[in-house]
Amino acid sequence: xxxxxxxxxxxxxxxxxxxxxxxxxxxxxxxxxxxxxxxxxxxxxxxxxxxxxxxxxxxxxxxxxxxxxxxxxxxxxxxxxxxxxxxxxxxxxxxxxxxxxxxxxxxxxxxxxxxxxxxxxxxxxxxxxxxxxxxxxxxxxxxxxxxxxxxxxxxxxxxxxxxxxxxxxxxxxxxxxxxxxxxxxxxxxxxxxxxxxxxxxxxxxxxxxxxxxxxxxxxxxxxxxxxxxxxxxxxxxxxxxxxxxxxxxxxxxxxxxxxxxxxxxxxxxxxxxxxxxxxxxxxxxxxxxxxxxxxxxxxxxxxxxxxxxxxxxxxxxxxxxxxxxxxxxxxxxx
DNA sequence: TGTTTTCTTTCAGTTACATCA
DNA sequence: GTTGATGTAACTGAAAGAAAA
Numbered sequence: 001x002x003x004x005x006x007x008x009x010x011x012x013x014x015x016x017x018x019x020x021x022x023x024x025x026x027x028x029x030x031x032x033x034x035x036x037x038x039x040x041x042x043x044x045x046x047x048x049x050x051x052x053x054x055x056x057x058x059x060x061x062x063x064x065x066x067x068x069x070x071x072x073x074x075x076x077x078x079x080x081x082x083x084x085x086x087x088x089x090x091x092x093x094x095x096x097x098x099x100x101x102x103x104x105x106x107x108x109x110x111x112x113x114x115x116x117x118x119x120x121x122x123x124x125x126x127x128x129x130x131x132x133x134x135x136x137x138x139x140x141x142x143x144x145x146x147x148x149x150x151x152x153x154x155x156x157x158x159x160x161x162x163x164x165x166x167x168x169x170x171x172x173x174x175x176x177x178x179x180x181x182x183x184x185x186x187x188x189x190x191x192x193x194x195x196x197x198x199x200x201x202x203x204x205x206x207x208x209x210x211x212x213x214x215x216x217x218x219x220x221x222x223x224x225x226x227x228x229x230x231x232x233x234x235x236x237x238x239x240x241x242x243x244x245x246x247x248x249x250x251x252x253x254x255x256x257x258x259x260x261x262x263x264x265x266x267x268x269x270x271x272x273x274x275x276x277x278x279x280x281x282x283x284x285x286x287x288x289x290x291x292x293x294x295x296x297x298x299x300x301x302x303x304x305x306x307x308x309x310x311x312x313x314x315x316x317x318x319x320x321x322x323x324x325x326x327x328x329x330x331x332x333x334x
Numbered sequence: 335t336g337t338t339t340t341c342t343t344t345c346a347g348t349t350a351c352a353t354c355a
Numbered sequence: 356g357t358t359g360a361t362g363t364a365a366c367t368g369a370a371a372g373a374a375a376a
Contacts, residue, residue: 022347066359113372189350189351189352189363189364189365190364190365191351191352191353191363191364192349192363192364209344228364228365230343230363231365231366232363234345234365235363235364235365237344237345238345238346238347239363241345287341321370337357337362337376338371338375338376339356339374339375339376340360340373340374340376341372341373341374341375342371342372342373342375343370343372344369344371344372345368345369345370345373346367346368346369346370347367347368347369348365348366348367348368349364349365349366349367350363350364350365350366351362351363351365352361352362352364353360353361353362353363353365354359354360354361354362354376355358355359355360355361
């Protein structure tokens with residue numbers, strides 16, 4: 001059995017970044033509305049939870065795809081623009097997002113492909129003010145803080161994750177110029193600020209998954225790396241699922257207890273009825289030819305069962321096998 | 335048109351670090 | 356100051372799907 005989770009209206013397609021940003025700029029507006037209790041969890045059974053790509057429409061062009069093939073891709077996602085057949089191969093100047101140090105040695109690096117497209121899209125969009133929510137002395141994420149990106153020695157160097165890592169390592173090297181204690185052998189854990197977390201929570205309420213464009217835009221607004229936003233959403237989905245699983249387990253546990261109790265009660269009743277049946281004379285066990293109604297509870301029973309059920313009533317026992325009918329004067333019915 | 339390859343995205347599981355009692 | 360528990364950012368490998376070859 002799979003569990004369902006509803007996190008609001010998935011039909012909405014766009015983040016309301018500006019609105020959320022205004023919330024960020026006005027801290028008194030939100031931060032209490034981001035707890036899980038406000039997420040509007042809904043529980044259901046027999047409905048698939050998530051699933052691969054079930055919530056995502058992201059089949060967008062990747063950096064490598066566009067690097068390798070400047071020809072257009074067949075499908076687009078959520079407004080991601082790719083070059084048309086008449087577009088020349090892209091060879092654009094990379095505009096580093098503001099989560100990179102300004103003095104990055106990578107500045108001016110030239111790339112082509114979807115990353116460029118994405119960056120261009122970013123530039124084309126209205127200038128969304130980037131978020132600077134961390135206090136100056138905060139230990140939270142800002143690319144100016146130390147980045148201890150562990151060198152994991154990836155085998156493949158072609159997927160997007162690796163590219164992100166490469167960018168991060170580049171940034172880390174740049175950052176290390178100002179931070180001598182970083183030796184690259186340990187990974188530093190950066191904690192997001194409350195505002196950043198609240199902003200991400202708001203985003204998560206709208207979409208539990210992000211397409212690349214949304215991810216980049218969100219990262220830009222929060223002064224985070226896209227990879228951080230991606231990881232945050234992954235972990236957030238995992239937490240949501242875990243929490244929902246706990247709720248479902250509690251519900252099923254209660255159901256099980258209730259059914260166990262009901263079963264126990266019915267077993268007891270059957271046992272009592274059998275005891276009564278064996279103790280009644282044979283002539284009272286003849287097959288029913290008429291229906292009789294119990295005067296006390298106004299339920300109808302067959303005449304064969306009636307003596308036993310009446311006795312059961314007299315004993316104060318429940319008789320779930322009786323058929324409830326609308327109230328009538330106690331009399332025989334043919 | 336069908337098959338294989340390549341790549342991306344997501345998830346489940348895990349690790350590592352920060353924080354708190 | 357130390358230690359264990361807890362929360363969570365970050366990482367890894369596998370699976371699934373889409374697009375290209």
